[in-house]
Amino acid sequence: MTDVQTTLMLIDGELVEAASGKTLDSLNPATEEVIGRIPAGDKVDVDRAVVAATRAQLEWANTEISHRAERLRAVAARVAERAEEILRLEVLDTGNTITKMRGDVGMGIKVLEYYAGLGLELKGSTIPASQSNLHFSLREPYGVVGRIIPFNHPIMFALSRMAAPLMAGNAIIIKPPESSSLSAGILAEICRDELPPGLVNIITGLGTVAGDAIVRHPEVKRLAFIGSVPTGLAIQKAAAEVSVKHVSLELGGKNPMLIFPDIDPEVAATAAVSAMNFAWQGQSCGSCSRLLVHESLYDEVLKRIVEKTERLVIGDPLDPDSQMGPMNSRMQLDKVEHYVRTAHEDGARLMTGGERPPGAQFERGYWHQPTIFADVTPEMRIGHEEIFGPVLSVFRWKDEDEAIRIANSTEYGLTAAIWTNDLNAATRCIRRIKAGYVWVNGFSAHHLGTPFGGMGNSGLGREEGIEELLSYTETKTVHLALN
Incomplete structure (x- = not known):
């Protein structure tokens, strides 16, 4: 007590x-x-x-x-x-x-x-x-x-x-x-x-x-x-x-992370899981909750993301070994559970998570598993509405124009992450993506003296x-x- x-x-x-x-x-x-x-x-x-x-x-x-x-x-x-x-x-x-x-x-x-x-x-x-x-x-x-x-x-x-x-x-x-x-x-x-x-x-x-x-x-x-x-x-x-x-x-933000075909799938998957900020249960305005993966890497990156997510340690937030704790409130948990239901209704494919973790220690409290949905499209509610919870939506794209359309398909414009070794491609995306704070081959980090804020809503x-x-x-x- x-x-x-x-x-x-x-x-x-x-x-x-x-x-x-x-x-x-x-x-x-x-x-x-x-x-x-x-x-x-x-x-x-x-x-x-x-x-x-x-x-x-x-x-x-x-x-x-x-x-x-x-x-x-x-x-x-x-x-x-x-x-x-x-x-x-x-x-x-x-x-x-x-x-x-x-x-x-x-x-x-x-x-x-x-x-x-x-x-x-x-x-x-x-x-x-x-x-x-x-x-x-x-x-x-x-x-x-x-x-x-x-x-x-x-x-x-x-x-x-x-x-x-x-x-x-x-x-x-x-x-x-x-x-x-x-x-x-x-x-x-x-x-x-x-x-x-x-x-x-x-x-x-x-x-x-x-x-x-x-x-x-x-x-x-x-x-x-x-x-x-x-x-x-x-x-x-x-x-x-x-x-x-x-x-x-x-x-808020419904922030995109774009994975280009020249990025190693292991690097992409590691970045994607980290950028979701599961240590804050995804309750971070800068979380990259939309992962846009080139079709040539899609299956391999998705597989590795699921594996890494399922290894996350959910537990007592005071335990230094815990990698994810509970949602902040009943309201936030209800919101996450609502969006998981809408994802099923809209046809997204659940890869892992989607419910309260098993075990007696999770029967009370505002717990929810880290959750991955695949085959998400911009029209789905989890594809364009902010969840502010541990739910990652994974999109597939074929060409750069399509990736930019998906990235800019929400009312938000807070952050974005671009992963490529092609400087020309990175520069084009920086100019075309609607976001106030952009990382290239990075995520989440804030640096003192650099202005942070969003575009759009x-x-x-x-x-x-x-x-x-x-x-x-x-x-x-x-x-x-x-x-």
């Missing part, structure tokens, strides 16, 4: 319960056991947080860049000190495997330190528009910004996505995911100790309540969200009903580089008359 952890929110430098006194249970997705309780924040809590953030932001914007950097590095250092504690809690709360989640904590620290060093890039420019004036631009922070975090990488996204807004001089209100908020309690303690009161506020609760209150608050002029397309559309609509806001969205805006920092500022143009 796991101890039940009670967390608190952070508002105006204080750790507090929800004003209503209500809480939400946090369940271990491996066992469905209650492992924590989080405050169910609502509009009252958000209003208080905005007041505190507005006050704190004015002082923060007037601090030296070097001081902002110092405070971000202090937060990073405190996270590093508590990394093992955060890691264990994050694994219990999300179901993600501990080996991969260790990288999440480290990446959050690394991004804080990265943006701490970018402050001097918050510069404007001079424009020689006339000889009688000095024309120049300045960058100023928005003020109070809102950040809504997804359930698949809670601590990593909370840390990494508060870095640019703070460095740019904003205050921030963070809304953690309702199904995986326990690590946010530790982050609240760290921010309380290392940052001015009100600069960072953390409000837990339902997205339809606390999240909606943040989106609709007229004093929150800049919003950022990572999650599904339907929720992103709802955020855009709700925000526009209140006031003009700058909204950036990093939404995969989102608006770019993160993880200088563009993200600048996106948290507004440009002010000045014309200074010369005597």
Whole structure:
């Protein structure tokens, strides 16, 4: 039996319960056991947080860049000190495997330190528009910004996505995911100790309540969200009903991996299984969930993928030997099971998986086997709709034009991977594929300083580089008359 952890929110430098006194249970997705309780924040809590953030932001914007950097590095250092504690809690709360989640904590620290060093890039420019004036631009922070975090990488996204807004001089209100908020309690303690009161506020609760209150608050002029397309559309609509806001969205993906005939089948199969991110149960927006294999390699690559997938170790996410854990929630499991049924109805060929793993240890919890469907076409629902689960759809293609048509046959355009040793073919595909982030002979890796974001319905805006920092500022143009 796991101890039940009670967390608190952070508002105006204080750790507090929800004003209503209500809480939400946090369940271990491996066992469905209650492992924590989080405050169910609502509009009252958000209003208080905005007041505190507005006050704190004015002082923060007037601090030296070097001081902002110092405070971000202090937060990073405190996270590093508590990394093992955060890691264990994050694994219990999300179901993600501990080996991969260790990288999440480290990446959050690394991004804080990265943006701490970018402050001097918050510069404007001079424009020689006339000889009688000095024309120049300045960058100023928005003020109070809102950040809504997804359930698949809670601590990593909370840390990494508060870095640019703070460095740019904003205050921030963070809304953690309702199904995986326990690590946010530790982050609240760290921010309380290392940052001015009100600069960072953390409000837990339902997205339809606390999240909606943040989106609709007229004093929150800049919003950022990572999650599904339907929720992103709802955020855009709700925000526009209140006031003009700058909204950036990093939404879903149905990402293609193209395998050309010059790639070794073993290399292709290894890459395909790794790129599905089974260690996150496929719950990763960048997962290459559509595998497009040239017909000359199709049967051999498919055979090897099935063999490798069936060797994956499904088990306790806290066990370093586990290669895949449970889905994050009942809702996510139901969604995966729904899409498996539609795949059968649409005529896809099940190669492996497709159900709950056998064994008494998997009778409770949100478990699902890694699943491979072959002979998938773009018209099938698993061929063009995002599942966000451990289901790989394998397509066959004959010529490059057909491969590009399949790759671009969805509403999404987040990532793509191209596997070929032919530089000309790779270059053609880079230009023709609708995706904001493309790997050639690679997958999944994110590199600091390179802008990440999607095309089509995969989102608006770019993160993880200088563009993200600048996106948290507004440009002010000045014309200074010369005597």
